[in-house]
Amino acid sequence: MSNIIEFKNATKTFGGVAAFKNVDFTLKPGEIHALxxxxxxxxxxxxxxxxxxxxxxxxxxxxxGRAVEFGSPSEALxxxxxxxxxxxxxxxAMTVAQNLYLGxxxxxxxxxxxxxxxxxxxxxxxxxxxxxxxxxxxxxxxxQMVEIARAVHHKARVLIFDEPTATLTPEEKRHFFNLxxxxxxxxVAIVFITHALEEALEVADRVTVMRDGEVVxxxxxxxxxxxxxxxxxxxxxxxxxxxxEARRAPRGYxxxxxxxxxxxxxxxxxxxxxxxxxxxxxxxxxxxxxxxxEMAKVVSGVMKxxxxxxxxxxxxxxxxxxxxxRPAMLDGIVYVTEDRKFDGFFETMTAxxxxxxxxxxxxxxxxxxxxxxRARELVDDWGARLKLKQINDRARMIELSGGNQQKVVIAKSxxxxxxxxIFDEPTxxxxxxxxxxxxxxxxDLADQGMAVVVxxxxxPEIMAVSDRILVVKRGRVVEEMMVSDATEEKIMFAxxx
Amino acid sequence: MAGDKKATPAILGRGPGKPIxxxxxxxxxxxxxILFVVFSLGLDKFLSEGNIIALLKNVSILGTLAVxxxxxxxxxxxxxxxxxVMVVGVAFSIWISSWGIxxxxxxxxxxxxxxxxxxxxxIMIAFAEIPPIFATLAIASSIYGSGRIxxxxxxxxxxxxxxxxxxxxxxxxxxxxxxxxxxxxxxxxMGIFLRKTRFGRLVYATGDNPSAARNMxxxxxxxxxxxxxxxxxxxxTAGLIMTGLVTGINTRLYxxxxxxxxxxxxxxxxxxxxxxxxxxxNVIVGTILVGILTNGxxxxxxxxxxxxxxxxxxxxxxxxIDAIINPRDEQTSQSGDI
Numbered sequence: 001m002s003n004i005i006e007f008k009n010a011t012k013t014f015g016g017v018a019a020f021k022n023v024d025f026t027l028k029p030g031e032i033h034a035l036x037x038x039x040x041x042x043x044x045x046x047x048x049x050x051x052x053x054x055x056x057x058x059x060x061x062x063x064x065g066r067a068v069e070f071g072s073p074s075e076a077l078x079x080x081x082x083x084x085x086x087x088x089x090x091x092x093a094m095t096v097a098q099n100l101y102l103g104x105x106x107x108x109x110x111x112x113x114x115x116x117x118x119x120x121x122x123x124x125x126x127x128x129x130x131x132x133x134x135x136x137x138x139x140x141x142x143x144q145m146v147e148i149a150r151a152v153h154h155k156a157r158v159l160i161f162d163e164p165t166a167t168l169t170p171e172e173k174r175h176f177f178n179l180x181x182x183x184x185x186x187x188v189a190i191v192f193i194t195h196a197l198e199e200a201l202e203v204a205d206r207v208t209v210m211r212d213g214e215v216v217x218x219x220x221x222x223x224x225x226x227x228x229x230x231x232x233x234x235x236x237x238x239x240x241x242x243x244x245e246a247r248r249a250p251r252g253y254x255x256x257x258x259x260x261x262x263x264x265x266x267x268x269x270x271x272x273x274x275x276x277x278x279x280x281x282x283x284x285x286x287x288x289x290x291x292x293x294e295m296a297k298v299v300s301g302v303m304k305x306x307x308x309x310x311x312x313x314x315x316x317x318x319x320x321x322x323x324x325x326r327p328a329m330l331d332g333i334v335y336v337t338e339d340r341k342f343d344g345f346f347e348t349m350t351a352x353x354x355x356x357x358x359x360x361x362x363x364x365x366x367x368x369x370x371x372x373x374r375a376r377e378l379v380d381d382w383g384a385r386l387k388l389k390q391i392n393d394r395a396r397m398i399e400l401s402g403g404n405q406q407k408v409v410i411a412k413s414x415x416x417x418x419x420x421x422i423f424d425e426p427t428x429x430x431x432x433x434x435x436x437x438x439x440x441x442x443x444d445l446a447d448q449g450m451a452v453v454v455x456x457x458x459x460p461e462i463m464a465v466s467d468r469i470l471v472v473k474r475g476r477v478v479e480e481m482m483v484s485d486a487t488e489e490k491i492m493f494a495x496x497x
Numbered sequence: 498m499a500g501d502k503k504a505t506p507a508i509l510g511r512g513p514g515k516p517i518x519x520x521x522x523x524x525x526x527x528x529x530x531i532l533f534v535v536f537s538l539g540l541d542k543f544l545s546e547g548n549i550i551a552l553l554k555n556v557s558i559l560g561t562l563a564v565x566x567x568x569x570x571x572x573x574x575x576x577x578x579x580x581x582v583m584v585v586g587v588a589f590s591i592w593i594s595s596w597g598i599x600x601x602x603x604x605x606x607x608x609x610x611x612x613x614x615x616x617x618x619x620i621m622i623a624f625a626e627i628p629p630i631f632a633t634l635a636i637a638s639s640i641y642g643s644g645r646i647x648x649x650x651x652x653x654x655x656x657x658x659x660x661x662x663x664x665x666x667x668x669x670x671x672x673x674x675x676x677x678x679x680x681x682x683x684x685x686x687m688g689i690f691l692r693k694t695r696f697g698r699l700v701y702a703t704g705d706n707p708s709a710a711r712n713m714x715x716x717x718x719x720x721x722x723x724x725x726x727x728x729x730x731x732x733x734t735a736g737l738i739m740t741g742l743v744t745g746i747n748t749r750l751y752x753x754x755x756x757x758x759x760x761x762x763x764x765x766x767x768x769x770x771x772x773x774x775x776x777x778x779n780v781i782v783g784t785i786l787v788g789i790l791t792n793g794x795x796x797x798x799x800x801x802x803x804x805x806x807x808x809x810x811x812x813x814x815x816x817x818i819d820a821i822i823n824p825r826d827e828q829t830s831q832s833g834d835i
Contacts, residue, residue, distance in 0.1 A: 326714040
């Protein structure tokens with residue numbers, strides 16, 4: 001069978017840093033091809049080249065045997081290659097039918113006709129979605145169905161899914177795979193990026209594993225086992241810490257640092273209560289949009305809770321209400337953001353200067369003299385402690401790798417001497433080596449007696465670092481369990497049901 | 498397969514940074530030098546001592562204002578009230594001194610008024626969270642309008658028996674006009690303040706990423722308010738220099754393009770309007786270029802309108818060159834996220 005997509009010796013670099021290099025990859029019509037690898041291995045970038053978001057720096061991309069270079073996602077779509085993104089690409093304020101036919105409306109657009117057309121089309125695919133429903137009211141699974149339907153409508157011959165099942169309930173997952181199988185029978189090729197290895201082994205025909213931007217293993221799914229994939233993915237023996245297979249006794253309860261009662265905030269957090277203890281890692285799991293981040297932001301003063309019926313927050317037994325983050329920081333609460341580029345670091349400054357700002361944030365005298373050599377001292381000191389790799393003294397933050405950026409952001413927060421530190425998705429967009437080091441750091445902090453909260457939507461991470469796990473659903477903490485009692489299934493069950 | 502340990506540093510590490518970066522600052526210095534040489538060779542009056550002194554005096558007002566503006570722009574703000582504060586603050590001092598109050602005391606009261614106006618602007622921006630460009634635009638008009646109502650005439654003359662005002666106008670230190678010395682002192686103080694103090698570092702942080710600054714608990718609101726108070730006081734200082742040089746102040750100056758010249762100096766010098774970059778050195782570089790340019794064009798007898806036109810074209814060229822030399826594209830913006 002001929003290949004519908006083929007990469008030959010392909011390399012993509014961003015500013016001199018290779019996202020992937022010398023990659024050979026083939027995709028055949030009518031197959032499900034699982035693309036595996038840790039965060040930062042280059043999977044997403046590879047698929048983004050396929051779907052026209054990026055262009056290759058070197059090497060070639062063949063589509064049905066012809067060398068092609070897609071200039072934009074719409075060009076790729078015309079060639080029949082569609083990507084279903086993790087964060088959906090639908091217009092939330094429009095209906096399902098309007099989203100399906102977006103961009104091809106007739107001059108006189110008749111909604112009724114559109115709805116009928118959409119209803120037939122969706123029914124033909126076996127989707128139970130109301131075409132007149134507004135997309136913002138749909139759940140994650142239905143949104144994904146609409147995306148898939150849109151891709152099929154555009155006669156996609158190659159469908160790329162980036163973590164399609166992360167937000168789905170078990171039942172929705174079954175529906176999803178049924179649909180995928182039906183598409184495959186029609187000869188559609190599927191690329192499937194996932195972290196759920198069992199799932200990949202179960203549904204995929206072929207598997208390709210990437211590590212540090214290179215393809216390290218590829219072959220028939222039947223030839224792989226979970227362990228051999230993990231081995232290939234991490235390349236060294238990290239699997240235990242990374243995937244939470246090592247069960248351990250949870251740490252005990254220290255002093256009660258934070259207690260939150262009936263917290264409410266603008267419909268995102270509803271009547272939520274929980275506590276955080278010193279010397280322990282409290283994991284907060286929830287699907288995207290469950291309100292975990294908002295809870296953390298209210299606690300750390302980034303957001304304000306409701307003025308009336310907003311609930312109560314107590315820090316070491318003292319009732320507090322923060323309108324801005326500064327008093328929270330001075331009281332020892334530090335929030336490490338999930339989106340470091342947006343509100344985590346100062347991009348035109350060097351790593352050392354960023355750390356120095358952390359040191360300066362505690363002071364009160366505005367005209368105290370700042371030592372310019374202190375920035376270098378800080379970066380040397382913390383660089384050794386956090387294993388910052390090869391930081392050029394003069395490199396600006398924006399030029400560092402994701403892992404180094406995250407370490408600097410964490411170091412900057414630790415310099416502020418927090419008593420309660422909240423990590424929001426601490427390993428998002430971080431390379432595999434750094435993930436392990438950051439997890440180790442989180443454990444060390446708890447061992448030193450700090451109260452640590454880790455928010456994550458990646459179950460293995462929650463299992464790996466937490467002592468106590470809080471599950472958040474629709475703006476509320478709905479379940480609490482010790483890690484020794486928890487299984488991934490139990491947590492997921494609480495988060496989606 | 499090359500999947501060994503050597504692959505990792507290539508992804509994590511960075512090559513050594515380029516030691517010398519051609520940036521806007523150097524481009525502007527080069528243009529200044531070229532202009533200076535061309536004017537020196539082409540215009541016989543340009544290099545005369547009188548002209549150089551006149552150039553320096555003109556530059557001192559513009560430069561002082563630009564130091565204040567640069568300070569605000571580094572913190573990702575913009576202060577369009579500067580000229581209004583300058584003319585109204587000084588006119589107020591002169592006005593109350595006409596009641597018989599000693600001019601020195603009147604100037605201090607005027608400085609107090611300027612500080613209050615800056616405080617108000619800062620509060621509107623930091624607490625009411627109005628975007629700086631709109632807040633200062635509206636407040637500038639309000640200040641000027643109020644001034645026009647209170648002061649009966651456009652031009653107010655300072656009393657001619659104030660020694661220090663005379664010194665500002667005609668005094669010299671080591672052969673340099675006093676006004677230039679004042680500019681130098683203001684610029685040097687600001688330079689040290691920005692680079693060496695805690696406050697200065699936090700201004701850079703806030704300008705670089707306001708959300709991150711707020712998130713990590715920097716006192717962003719007090720920082721912003723203080724910046725506008727300081728820039729108002731600097732504007733008042735510039736007003737005193739002007740009063741010393743021309744023995745009075747014309748409130749209609751507000752309607753001139755002075756505030757845009759100040760912005761031109763700041764942007765030309767290389768302080769990006771997106772904040773967090775540049776410093777007093779950039780202000781000085783920009784001031785020198787605009788000063789030489791204005792002086793040369795005045796000797797050449799260019800009309801006011803054509804001078805403005807030329808200045809705006811130069812601003813556009815500088816911005817374009819900067820964009821070409823320091824591109825912001827997919828490669829630079831995405832490099833951290835692989």
